[in-house]
Amino acid sequence: MPMTHSRAQIKVNGGLLETLPGPKLKLGGNKRSPVVGNRGLIGYSEATEPAELDCEIALTPGTSLAQLRDITDATLTYEADTGQTYVVRNAFVTEAIEVSAGDGGKVALKFSGDPAQEMGV
Numbered sequence: 001m002p003m004t005h006s007r008a009q010i011k012v013n014g015g016l017l018e019t020l021p022g023p024k025l026k027l028g029g030n031k032r033s034p035v036v037g038n039r040g041l042i043g044y045s046e047a048t049e050p051a052e053l054d055c056e057i058a059l060t061p062g063t064s065l066a067q068l069r070d071i072t073d074a075t076l077t078y079e080a081d082t083g084q085t086y087v088v089r090n091a092f093v094t095e096a097i098e099v100s101a102g103d104g105g106k107v108a109l110k111f112s113g114d115p116a117q118e119m120g121v
Contacts, residue, residue, distance in 0.1 A: 003081070003082055004053060005081060005082045005084075006081060007021070007081040008025075008077075008078055008079060008080050009054055009074065009077075009079040010023055010078060011076070012076055012091075013074050013075055014077075014093045017055065017057050017109075018057050018060065019056065019057050020055075020056040020057065020058060020104055020106060021054070022055075023054065023055035023056075023078070024052075024053070024054045025053050025055065025078045025088075025105075025116065026049075026051060026052040026053075027051055027116040028048070028049045028052065028088075028114070028115035028116060029048065029049060029115040029116075030046045030047075030048060030049075031046065031047050031048070032046055033045050033046075033047070044087070048115065049115070050112045050113060050114065050115065051086075051088040051091075051113050051114065051115050052094075052110070052111065052112050053076055053078065053088060053091070053109075053110070053112075054108075054109070054110050054111075055108075055109050056106045056107060056109070057106070057107045058104040058105055058106070058107070059099060059104075059105030059106070059107050060105070062108070063068065065099070065107065066095055068093065068095060068097060068107070068109060069096070069097050070093075071093045071111075072092040072093075073090055073091075073092065074090075074091045074092065075088070075089055076088040076111055076113060078116070085118070086116040086117065086118055086119070087116065087117050087119055088111070088113040088114060088115075088116045088117075089113060089114045089117075090113045090114050091111045091112065091113030091114075092112060092113065093109065093110065094110045094111060094112045095110045096107075097109065
């Protein structure tokens with residue numbers, strides 16, 4: 001029976017984030033929309049969507065929220081425990097950082113960047 005994806009390691013510019021369970025990666029890439037004419041479907045149009053990565057990390061001694069907030073032009077790496085690795089270039093933090101006390105001191109991080117590239121396929 002094959003293993004299924006349950007854990008991921010997230011790196012920013014090669015440095016490992018201490019992520020809590022449940023990070024989400026939206027690969028981005030071509031979004032296709034139908035084009036409808038007077039007599040029905042004509043075809044489709046394409047637009048590029050950015051990649052998005054949502055994760056939570058634990059707030060520990062030495063964690064700089066200011067450094068996290070100021071991340072721009074970064075290289076993100078999403079390494080799945082099933083062997084897939086995705087790289088998002090030109091990434092940046094998209095939203096103000098939110099911190100929640102308890103349960104590991106959760107810090108919510110949201111990133112966006114160029115569409116993700118699958119490595120080593």
